[in-house]
Amino acid sequence: MNPRIRFALQLSFTLLVCLFMIIPIAMSVMAGLTENYFVGLKSGLTLRWVIEVWQLYSDTIWLSIKLALACLVITILIGVPAAYGLLRSRRRWANAIEELLLLPVAVPGLATALALLLAYGSYREFRGSWLFILVGHVLFTLPFMVRAVLSVMQTARLPLLEEAAASLGANFRQRFFTVVVPNCLSGILAGALMVVTLSIGEFNITWMLHTPLTKTLPVGLADSYASMRLEVGSAYTLIFLVMIVPLLVAIQWAGRLSSPRR
Amino acid sequence: MSSSVSITLTQCSRTFSGGHTALQPLDLHVNAGETLVLLGPSGCGKTTTLRIISGLESPDRGGRVQFGEQDVTALPIEKRDVGMVFQNYALFPNMSVADNIAYGLKIQRLPRSETEQRLAEVMRMVDLEGFGERRIDALSGGQKQRVALARAIAVRPKVLLFDEPLAALDAKLRDRLRLEIGQLLRELGTTAVYVTHDQDEAMALGDRIAVMQAGRIAQLGTPQEIYHQPANAFVADFIGAVNRLEVIGKGANGQLTVQGGELTAPHLQEAQSVYCRPEDIEVVALPNAQVKGRILQSIFLGQSQQLMVDTGGATPLQVKASSRQHWPIGTAIGLALPPQALFHPESSHSELAAASAKEQANG
Incomplete structure (x- = not known):
């Protein structure tokens, strides 16, 4: 076949697939900015719905951000030492633990949430607070932090660097903070972006664990889809996209940073 | 410090x-x-x-x-x-x-x-x-x-x-x-x-x-x-190259018979084999040679040349010689192995070797 024709076919197929995925998003965004979606664009563009969403649901946005940041802090505090522990432990044990860590990702979020409710649902204070949701988010996102950090640790020849630091008089704490942590920063960064993104977008676990007073952004989104005008739900989606897209771009960028350099 | x-x-x-x-x-x-x-x-x-x-x-x-x-x-x-x-x-x-x-x-x-x-x-x-x-x-x-x-x-x-x-x-x-x-x-x-x-x-x-x-x-x-x-x-x-020569018989006056000739080594009368470094072996005129052999191979190294000499033994002798002289393969060569250069690792009282080492250390 003529290479030019082949190229043209390939290009148009690719564009078609892209359009297939992009058009719904674009329509949703447009719906959030249109005065009346059923009348169409000629009804005019407006920020009215966005403002309305902000007024109705801004607390869910703040809660989501708060949850994501708290989740990030906890996953770093637990995940980095855990990754280091896995790096230093025997192969057989490390593999088994790594697989266990992945369980919350593989098990449906609803099941995780149900288990949490069964175990801790009777502690009313805890059940009603945002910390309950935080536990679910940490369970779900921790594996991503551990994996990202561990993969960088494995390429950084940390045991050798630590031996060098020890020979120069550094005790364990000093070695950990001057050699281990700085040399897996790119992994921590990649893990952090992943954790924040996943936490902000998490729906399954959160939907089961939330109370009317602890709604996160995705839960609020579901709520608005169910009970509000289409334009409001769409404007809400728009806000979500504005929050999440920069994070996704940052993940790509961090991924490139953490690829091994010599 | x-x-x-x-x-x-x-x-x-x-x-x-x-x-x-x-x-x-x-x-x-x-x-x-x-x-x-x-x-x-x-x-x-x-x-x-x-x-x-x-x-x-x-x-x-x-x-x-x-x-x-x-x-x-x-x-x-x-x-x-x-x-x-x-x-x-x-x-x-x-x-x-x-x-x-x-x-x-x-x-x-x-x-x-x-x-x-x-x-x-x-x-x-x-x-x-x-x-x-x-x-x-x-x-x-x-x-x-x-x-x-x-x-x-x-x-x-x-x-x-x-x-x-x-x-x-x-x-x-x-x-x-x-x-x-x-x-x-x-x-x-x-x-x-x-x-x-x-x-x-x-x-x-x-x-x-x-x-x-x-x-x-x-x-x-x-x-x-x-x-x-x-x-x-x-x-x-492990330390440098070394030749090992099997002792196949003993002559009068402490001569050791090896493949290709006889060696003088009064300090190694009990040894089954003797060792010698390639650089200690001298190339001499055939009539004066202790051991005779034929050139198997010569490798030019610039500052010296490495000769592989077939004396009839299981392995050829390595000799480190001046790089000036050309040795075609098959040429007959005469070698001399000075007594002080001969040693046997397991014989602990190799006084000659000790003396030579001392000399070396002082020099």
Whole structure:
């Protein structure tokens, strides 16, 4: 076949697939900015719905951000030492633990949430607070932090660097903070972006664990889809996209940073 | 400089969890200020010995490590006051050259002015002035190893430990850094233990050499002793090239009959075989020859040539000869093997060899 024709076919197929995925998003965004979606664009563009969403649901946005940041802090505090522990432990044990860590990702979020409710649902204070949701988010996102950090640790020849630091008089704490942590920063960064993104977008676990007073952004989104005008739900989606897209771009960028350099 | 200390290992063995014994019970004394080289093929236990001295590994129960009078067996490496140079540099990629070198000083919390002063001092010693702000990955292999060296000596350790520091470098650079390390060690006067599998490095740097084999010290001695009075066939073969001649009979007046001729060796009457270094064999006119043979192969090496001479034995004799004369294959050649150049590793009282070694040492 003529290479030019082949190229043209390939290009148009690719564009078609892209359009297939992009058009719904674009329509949703447009719906959030249109005065009346059923009348169409000629009804005019407006920020009215966005403002309305902000007024109705801004607390869910703040809660989501708060949850994501708290989740990030906890996953770093637990995940980095855990990754280091896995790096230093025997192969057989490390593999088994790594697989266990992945369980919350593989098990449906609803099941995780149900288990949490069964175990801790009777502690009313805890059940009603945002910390309950935080536990679910940490369970779900921790594996991503551990994996990202561990993969960088494995390429950084940390045991050798630590031996060098020890020979120069550094005790364990000093070695950990001057050699281990700085040399897996790119992994921590990649893990952090992943954790924040996943936490902000998490729906399954959160939907089961939330109370009317602890709604996160995705839960609020579901709520608005169910009970509000289409334009409001769409404007809400728009806000979500504005929050999440920069994070996704940052993940790509961090991924490139953490690829091994010599 | 902190005054140097001796190192004493007493009955240090090391068995790994799989049951593999890397090191048989070992006694070793390194004098204060001395450079001891641990030399041997891979898997001989030299690195394990170094790691036990450093504190990165512990000896099996019953083993003891002392620095001077102090028993350091239970101390981890960070409390032992050692400086260590690794084969793969082990520089911290997250720090600049200067931060790498000053790492140990910062850990010691030295005053800023003293840190600066020592940093400048060691960077001058290893010829790295002006490189302080460089990133580690912007350095060549030789520069990296200089940084590692500077980092180890900056803390003024009691003991300097080298784990095959030059193995990753190319030949020319290796020779140059070897000279520099030797000079540095003499300047510092610090007790040093140096692990290598390279015999040239061992002889150039070691005040004494411990040749190791299968978890044991096969021989411990000065480079001259190791070379001229090897304790066994393994050492003789590992250090330089050596010829082994089977004794097939005994003549009158202490002559030993070998393939191709007769040797004079009054000190080796009991030996079943005698050894001789290629460079000790002389090429002589055929009528004066002790041993005669034919050229199998000649390899031109520039400063000399290596002749392989067939004397009828199982293996050809290696002879190191002047590179001026051309030897076509098949030519008859006459050789002389001076009595003092003949030795047998297992015969402990080779006085002639001892005398020649002494001569060599004094010369």
